[in-house]
Amino acid sequence: MEYTVPGLNNINQKVRNLSRPKKAKMLVVDDEPDNLDLLYRTFRREFNVLKAESGVQALEILEAEGEVAVIISDQRMPEMKGTEFLSRTVPEFPDTVRIILTGFTDVEDLVEAINAGQVYKYITKPWDPDELKVVVHRAAETYEVLKQRTEELRRSQAQTALLAKLLQIAQAATTFEGSLESMVQAFAETFNADHGAFRLLDAGQVQTIASDEFSQDWLEQDPLILATIETSQMQGCFDVSVDETLVSLPQYGSLKAHIVVPIVMRTADVAMLSLQWESPYQLREDEMVLLHLAAQQVGLAIMSSRSYALAGSV
Structure with missing residues (x-):
């Protein structure tokens, strides 16, 4: 599929x-x-x-x-x-x-x-040169098919592991903020990011839950965040040095790659996931699909973790 x-x-x-x-x-x-x-x-x-x-x-x-x-x-x-x-x-x-x-x-x-x-x-x-060319071209096609199957298997395994971890975090939640911090860390570890954060949009209120203090101050006006809010589509840059808009911004003095994924629930943006790297970083297409699929489960996990946290406080 x-x-x-x-x-x-x-x-x-x-x-x-x-x-x-x-x-x-x-x-x-x-x-x-x-x-x-x-x-x-x-x-x-x-x-x-x-x-x-x-x-x-x-x-x-x-x-x-x-x-x-x-x-x-x-x-x-x-x-x-x-x-x-x-x-x-x-x-x-x-x-x-x-x-x-x-x-x-x-x-x-x-x-x-x-x-x-x-x-x-x-x-x-x-x-025979012509025979060898035919064999080599078929070999190259075979390699591409094998790589595609390997990537599909890797994506399936990574997706299963990440979604299981997110569900476990939601069910073990004692505080809402604590569960979200753990979810951010899970995403950062899965995709080898140096920093990560959720930007929650709840009843007009904005809240940042980050994996560390780095993401707290600048996300609100970040161009990729603003573009994600405007378009409801994934935005990203994997090498800031080639992006004239980002390269001059203070936060991109230390950041070299950034991707923002909208988290949608019932057709409305409820949050955004931001992952940041301190070196140019390239996700494979299968990894970006996994990131999108997992992010769409986070809306449910956010609601679930909030429910568990509220229940635990009663």
């Missing part, structure tokens, strides 16, 4: 405007320089191609660069076979799609690697 998040397209556009790699990463590994250069030239226009002359060097590159979409590795290399190298990449990078090149009939090694899920496809040397 897909969710439409008010204001998400606007935030995504801001994220797209930030500098980030436009090409998927590919790692090619071969101890023969001519083959390595040929692989690089074949794919450099479509991928950000990284080169390694051995399995050991390739592992060092992965440690420095992080996950890549596709790995193409020769099988017969000094020090470490291609299948051994690829098997060592599986635990840390399970979604990466692996292709092996072989000029030998190492049937046992290849069958074992393929059956273990370590190799997506093997190509015999000398390879």
